[in-house]
Amino acid sequence: MSTPLHTEPDRAARQGEREFLLDVRTQDMEVNMGPQHPATHGVMRILVRADGEVCTGAQPHLGYLHRCAEKIGENVEWLQYLPYTDRYDYLAAMNNNLGYSMAVEKLMGIEIPRRALMIRTICAELNRIGSHLIAFGTYGLDIGAFTPFLYMFREREWMMALFEKICGARLTYSYIRIGGVFNDAPPGWLSEVERFCDVFEEKWQEYVDLLMVNHIFVQRTANIGVIPPAMALDFGLTGPMLRGSGIDFDLRRDMPYELYAEIWKAGAFQIPLGKGERGQLGDCWDRSYVRVMEMIESIKIVRWCLGAIEPGPVIADIPKTLRVPNGEAYVGIENPRGELGHYVVSDGGKVAIRCRVRGPSFTNLAVLEELMPGALIADAIAIIGSTDIVVGETDR
Amino acid sequence: MLASATGVAAGETGGNAVDTFLAGVKPEFVPAWAVPLTAIAIGVGIAIALVSVVAMFSVWLERKVAGHIQCRYGPMRVGWHGWLQPIADGVKLLLKEDLVPLGADRVLYVLAPSIVLASVLAAMAAYPLAPGFYFADVDLGIFFILAMTSTTTIGVVMAGWSSNSKWSLYGSMREAAQVIAYEIPLGISLLVPIMVAGSFDLIEVSRDQAGFFGLNWYIWPWVNPFMLPAFVLFFIAILAETKRAPFDLPEAESELVAGFMTEYSGIRWSFFFMEEYAAMFLYSAVGAFFFFGGFESPLTWGAAKAFGDHSVAYQAAAATTLIVKSFAGVFLMMWLRWTLPRVRIDQVMTLGYKYLTPLSLLCVLGAGLWEVFLAPHLSWRNG
Amino acid sequence: MDFRGILDRLKTARVPGLLGADEPRDPNPADKKDKGRRGDPFVWVEPRELPAFLERCRDDERLRFELLVDLSAVDPSKDDPNLWIVVQLLSLAHRHRLTVKCTLPKAEARLPSSVPVYRAAQWHERECGEMFGITFEGHPDPRNILLPEDWVGHPLRKDYVFPDEYHGISCK
Numbered sequence: 006m007s008t009p010l011h012t013e014p015d016r017a018a019r020q021g022e023r024e025f026l027l028d029v030r031t032q033d034m035e036v037n038m039g040p041q042h043p044a045t046h047g048v049m050r051i052l053v054r055a056d057g058e059v060c061t062g063a064q065p066h067l068g069y070l071h072r073c074a075e076k077i078g079e080n081v082e083w084l085q086y087l088p089y090t091d092r093y094d095y096l097a098a099m100n101n102n103l104g105y106s107m108a109v110e111k112l113m114g115i116e117i118p119r120r121a122l123m124i125r126t127i128c129a130e131l132n133r134i135g136s137h138l139i140a141f142g143t144y145g146l147d148i149g150a151f152t153p154f155l156y157m158f159r160e161r162e163w164m165m166a167l168f169e170k171i172c173g174a175r176l177t178y179s180y181i182r183i184g185g186v187f188n189d190a191p192p193g194w195l196s197e198v199e200r201f202c203d204v205f206e207e208k209w210q211e212y213v214d215l216l217m218v219n220h221i222f223v224q225r226t227a228n229i230g231v232i233p234p235a236m237a238l239d240f241g242l243t244g245p246m247l248r249g250s251g252i253d254f255d256l257r258r259d260m261p262y263e264l265y266a267e268i269w270k271a272g273a274f275q276i277p278l279g280k281g282e283r284g285q286l287g288d289c290w291d292r293s294y295v296r297v298m299e300m301i302e303s304i305k306i307v308r309w310c311l312g313a314i315e316p317g318p319v320i321a322d323i324p325k326t327l328r329v330p331n332g333e334a335y336v337g338i339e340n341p342r343g344e345l346g347h348y349v350v351s352d353g354g355k356v357a358i359r360c361r362v363r364g365p366s367f368t369n370l371a372v373l374e375e376l377m378p379g380a381l382i383a384d385a386i387a388i389i390g391s392t393d394i395v396v397g398e399t400d401r
Numbered sequence: 402m403l404a405s406a407t408g409v410a411a412g413e414t415g416g417n418a419v420d421t422f423l424a425g426v427k428p429e430f431v432p433a434w435a436v437p438l439t440a441i442a443i444g445v446g447i448a449i450a451l452v453s454v455v456a457m458f459s460v461w462l463e464r465k466v467a468g469h470i471q472c473r474y475g476p477m478r479v480g481w482h483g484w485l486q487p488i489a490d491g492v493k494l495l496l497k498e499d500l501v502p503l504g505a506d507r508v509l510y511v512l513a514p515s516i517v518l519a520s521v522l523a524a525m526a527a528y529p530l531a532p533g534f535y536f537a538d539v540d541l542g543i544f545f546i547l548a549m550t551s552t553t554t555i556g557v558v559m560a561g562w563s564s565n566s567k568w569s570l571y572g573s574m575r576e577a578a579q580v581i582a583y584e585i586p587l588g589i590s591l592l593v594p595i596m597v598a599g600s601f602d603l604i605e606v607s608r609d610q611a612g613f614f615g616l617n618w619y620i621w622p623w624v625n626p627f628m629l630p631a632f633v634l635f636f637i638a639i640l641a642e643t644k645r646a647p648f649d650l651p652e653a654e655s656e657l658v659a660g661f662m663t664e665y666s667g668i669r670w671s672f673f674f675m676e677e678y679a680a681m682f683l684y685s686a687v688g689a690f691f692f693f694g695g696f697e698s699p700l701t702w703g704a705a706k707a708f709g710d711h712s713v714a715y716q717a718a719a720a721t722t723l724i725v726k727s728f729a730g731v732f733l734m735m736w737l738r739w740t741l742p743r744v745r746i747d748q749v750m751t752l753g754y755k756y757l758t759p760l761s762l763l764c765v766l767g768a769g770l771w772e773v774f775l776a777p778h779l780s781w782r783n784g
Numbered sequence: 785m786d787f788r789g790i791l792d793r794l795k796t797a798r799v800p801g802l803l804g805a806d807e808p809r810d811p812n813p814a815d816k817k818d819k820g821r822r823g824d825p826f827v828w829v830e831p832r833e834l835p836a837f838l839e840r841c842r843d844d845e846r847l848r849f850e851l852l853v854d855l856s857a858v859d860p861s862k863d864d865p866n867l868w869i870v871v872q873l874l875s876l877a878h879r880h881r882l883t884v885k886c887t888l889p890k891a892e893a894r895l896p897s898s899v900p901v902y903r904a905a906q907w908h909e910r911e912c913g914e915m916f917g918i919t920f921e922g923h924p925d926p927r928n929i930l931l932p933e934d935w936v937g938h939p940l941r942k943d944y945v946f947p948d949e950y951h952g953i954s955c956k
Contacts (some may be wrong), residue, residue: 006805034567036567036568036571037567058571058746058747067930068928068929068930068931068932071931073928073939075915075940076939076940077890079940111823111824112822112823113822114822145742148742148743149646149647149649149741149742149743150740150741150742150743151467151471151738151739151828152470152739152740155471155472155473156471156472190829192789213608215740216742218847219741219742221647221741221742221743221744222742224745224748225742225743225744225745225748238850238851238876239902239904240903240904241851241852241902241903241904243851243853243923246888252659254876259876259879260879260881276906300880316879330820331820331821331822332808332820332821332822332823332824333823333824333826334823334824335824335854335872335881335883337853337874337881344853344874346853346854346872348854348856348872350858350860350872352819352860352861353819354901358858358860358861359858359859359860361854361856361858361870363853363854363856363872367911368904368908370580370907371903371904371906371907381745381746381747382571383650383743383745383746384745400930401930
């Protein structure tokens, strides 16, 4: 490697050591985490230079899951690109569909029917819950708690069953289309969503008791991977990574899109923030805390929508072969992982000129190079888990 | 029945059932020294069979316990509720390809699992299955068991080093550090019941807890109030010794793939697993002997009352009691594994050296003072 | 602030590198070929002044764009001799966004790196560099990020030809 990793051992991590031992420079070990590794949340390789158990440097190597989404965006028609959007952040596919559809709708300047907006919001928030369940469950798995993962998957199964009823797919939905949603909810779906909300609130309390406040979990995640607010802004972090460091910003409230302005005004949800309750502000525990609390806030949003939804059309009138007017637009929405941005450029034709995807996982991952030096290997796992990356989105 | 099979090899002459039986059926051309050797071989065979059965049952129990804690069933297909699953696993492992990684130190790689399993089997020698059914009447009982189970660390370090993989090395280094750290509280906390019993021998310790319908166990606070804290320390120490969660860093699945066992597959890997479950059973049995009465329980007392002290029924009741108590401990260890997250290695070491060791020393001090000054004046201790 | 407000502030604060703005407009009925433009307004910036421009955007009290959301590029068409650099900025304090664009000639696609201003630019510039062949001068770590180190060509350019073979793996 031509670029130097951090080679100086972190003095803070070796506090008790007497002076003369620091002259003994044994060779640092270079360990390879991945591409196949249970804790890297996907196919990603991190080259770790370690002095015993202490990391002295880390270099992520990406591209194992690069599937040329942006190039494909320039070669397929507007509507045909939608299934590709599902597949970058495959754990929150509804949100990806939403982001892309909103960008194209902005360029087209069409009005979305109210019922479609309601259903979109319900689906996006349910998917946010599903995504956070996996984020938190697999984080527990990385830390060594095997059981909460399975309990969370139990709820996620129900969520996926709900989505299967509405659009036929469990993971990659292609349901939120340009102009609205593909089809209306089948009869009984909305009441089942309501039942899901009721059951989920009880189960959520179980997860908090079992994992969130467990002393060993707190010991493993508090004061680890601290991201000070200034670093968070400098690295362009968004989503729970930003809010975990105490910065109060959420696109749903501060730059609202779809119905969120209305929902916020109705006081239906709050924005959870990391407060440094169990350690320093901006540590791994705070980020997990934000994700866990966001699940309950999403339930509140879903309940508001269930209360306010009314019958009506679910998709605007769009031609089968879409020609998007000349222009360019950027739309950033609040994905479970951060700001998902779609920058689309059109010249009036059937195919996009450019379809740039700003994946939050890509930007969030960069902070790893800064956080890992000085951490123990076990902490490195905790830090990677707390960034909640999906390699599909990191690589696109 | 099998008493003192190895006692003969240690120089004792004189009969025991097996020796007399073998001497009786021995053909002419077989020399006399073959008899004790055959007796030893039979003993070893029984020990291996015992360890294998315990391991197989523990594998099934682990998977069922894990399943039910996680709101699912666990193995259900192979036999009634999957009781044949370990046999299926064993057959699969036997049929796997015998791999040695490129660049691995071949000798150490092959030796490591054997050393690990042999240590646990050796520890079995001092372990009585029933009051009259033991492999060796070793006065040093518990001391011997602790010593032999400690030698598994050598095998683990060999495994990690010889695998030619940095992740395995991490696992074995952590294992060595962890086991060494927790040997101290393990041994010291056991001193409390040893002081009360006055002996290392497991059968003596068990016999001392007879009385009051077989419930006169050491754990009760009126025997010695420091027993309960000693047991808690002992239990935490055995969790660390057997590398079970929350101390399962050496084989931390989500971090090191499988730690020191990463490069092992097939039968070699199953040796490590057999050792883990056998060690769990063994330590749990030690805990049962020293804190929970060993062979004594109302069942044993009843059998002794009804059929007499030397009857087969008494031996069977005693053995059953011990096995139930040991598996209760094993079940508790499994329950903890699926509930608690993993503790980080430096936190493990902090806990071991900074908290458990001083606490166990305090326990011993307190228990010793109790024994010397208060116990002689207590009527229930002088009975 | 809305776009007009931001543009005014950029002008009054004399932020370096500002070339002009482009806002959405309806098609000119007199000109048949004019398609008009929909979507977002943006500002044009001189590429060599981009880091200085971004720094002022970040530090100015009324602008306060603390977050670099995206730094990417566009190849508008095969016939166009220029590439665009597109930067998306976000202000948390004032809750506004800004799109900043530069044109670079394809033949010589170089501009100074914005990493000293926003650390977030580091990985974005690496991706831009490998996908479009843009050199960011002064970048601390200009390796390929998504593509393998030995990849030939710049995939997101419109004149990119897919290779027939890579390390013995063929697509035919």
